[in-house]
Amino acid sequence: MKKTLALLMTSALAVSGLAGCGNEGASGDGKVKIEFFQYKSEAKGTFDDLIQKFEKENPKIDVVQSNPPDSLTVLKTRVAKRDLPDVVGIGGDSAFGDIAKTGAFEDVSKDELVKDIQPAYTKMLKDVSKQTKLYGIPYSVNADAVIYNKTMFKELGLSVPQTWDEFINVAEKVKEAGKTPFYFTFKDAWTALPSYNVMAANTQGENFFKELDKGKTTFAKGHKEATDKFLTLLKYGHDAQNGKAYNDGNVAFAKGASAMYLQGIWAIPEIKKANPNIDLGVFPYPVTNTPGESKVVSGVDLLLAQTSTTKHPKEAKKFLQFLLADENIKTYIKAQNAFSAKKGIVQEDPSVEGLKESLARGAVTDFPDHYVPIAVGLEKQLQVLTENKDAKKFLKTLDQEWKKVKNR
Incomplete structure (x- = not known):
């Protein structure tokens, strides 16, 4: 079933050249509207707060958060229909791998935003997608x-x-x-x-x-x-x-x-x-x-990806840069009791002290069930x-x- 769906998405997107409808991004007040689709229901409130902060700093950009039930199924359906959001936040597992193979996400292999990410986690995304290029930026990790x-x-x-x-x-x-x-x-x-x-x-x-x-x-x-x-x-x-x-x-x-x-x-x-x-x-x-x-x-609990169909790449990139700023990552990992995939950002909760040393030196390996x-x-x-x-x-x-x- 999963392989069939992946093949369906691949062929649909290949034929269309990924020129889908997507989010039109026009709002009545002249603001650029982008959609942020993410799969973690428990993080919706945290992202609401971060989005509010982003919009205050960027008054000409509206970010609409989508967090539907059964989000991965919804996202796969949207990929097949060529109706992609602008920015996506999902886990680094086989579902990400299936979607990455369709060309739905931008290649970020040489993006400046990746240079401070722990190499162990970027490797995991390449491994699980079976691609030589990188199609997502690891954001938070669990263990x-x-x-x-x-x-x-x-x-x-x-x-x-x-x-x-x-x-x-x-x-x-x-x-x-x-x-x-x-x-x-x-x-x-x-x-x-x-x-x-x-x-x-x-x-x-x-x-x-x-x-x-x-x-x-x-x-x-x-x-x-x-x-x-x-x-x-x-x-x-x-x-x-x-x-x-x-x-x-x-x-x-x-x-x-x-x-x-x-x-x-x-x-x-x-x-x-x-x-x-x-x-x-x-x-x-x-x-x-x-x-x-x-x-x-320890695997990638949340990665961020810009879709290749977005009509607002500049605004989508600005939102990604905002989320990957140190202070905003700290806000997220504190609220979600997670670790950061970005080097130098430490989870301060004393309850997870016993894992800090292993994660800091990259002594980690991915979840086998992701494959x-x-x-x-x-x-x-x-x-x-x-x-x-x-x-x-x-x-x-x-x-x-x-x-x-x-x-x-």
């Missing part, structure tokens, strides 16, 4: 981490683990103390992804998906270690792991139901809503037994794995589904 209850760690005399064996030993000690090491929420299938992503990213090998594309490897080979380690983590969960959803987990962890929570940093604001006084921290998953070897799985087509159903297959614990069947199914999608 998978082990979120831990500092108070509970102190009470149990635990230190932050540096290796896989130490990690499992910490889980054992928590269990021996009669407490729950990890809280899982597999009623929402996607919540299996954070921990699995880290296991896979740090064990699959650097070129796994390139080799998979060429038929030179399989999930059965490349993801066996990740699957085994993921199943090991499940031994330290709680009863009814498949009956709890993401929101349940945020509240439960906030109230002390477990020592650790295997989620992304995006969960922290929700946890703090449930318990503003919780003393929590984060640390990188230690996947191997070599201290400091494991990379933090897996939706039709493969990775999160659904993981949900099944959490129930039947059958690693061999799980890996075999992934290989079968990958081949089906590839052959479409």
Whole structure:
């Protein structure tokens, strides 16, 4: 389905030469109107504030924010219809890759706005789109981490683990103390992804998906270690792991139901809503037994792209320059509890202190699921794995589904 849609968009745009209707950009008061389409509903208010600031500084430009439900489906439909917004903000995953291949976005490979962006993140966008050129500017990034209850760690005399064996030993000690090491929420299938992503990213090998594309490897080979380690983590969960959803987990962890929570940093604001006084921290998953070897799985949560059909490239570029100004990035990452993809801009929230060093030196790698087509159903297959614990069947199914999608 996804590949078919991508091909449909490619052919439609190739035939039209991307000369679509787009936003006419005319308003009755003589202002230039541009559309900013972005996919993060939780960031709408933050962007409303930034847009208001931009319009005050640029009184002849009107920015209209679009943030529809099921935004990626809406955007793909608009690409196919050649009705593109002027500026787009989406995640750096396979959906971005599909759209980038159609020529919908401007090439920013040599743009001055890219020179201060962490190279690790621009590489991720090239890799996921399978393009040599860059079709988006990484803006904010998120990360998978082990979120831990500092108070509970102190009470149990635990230190932050540096290796896989130490990690499992910490889980054992928590269990021996009669407490729950990890809280899982597999009623929402996607919540299996954070921990699995880290296991896979740090064990699959650097070129796994390139080799998979060429038929030179399989999930059965490349993801066996990740699957085994993921199943090991499940031994330290709680009863009814498949009956709890993401929101349940945020509240439960906030109230002390477990020592650790295997989620992304995006969960922290929700946890703090449930318990503003919780003393929590984060640390990188230690996947191997070599201290400091494991990379933090950190991907482009939001990229900014100027569309190639905009009738107002000067105004669209001005808006991009505004959003990428240091003070405005700081406003965004503070509100969204994210990290900046731009060098030198630090997330000041002490709760994510444990990840700063890894991100600052670029010891990061992308989310493996960004390279897996939706039709493969990775999160659904993981949900099944959490129930039947059958690693061999799980890996075999992934290989079968990958081949089906590839052959479409």
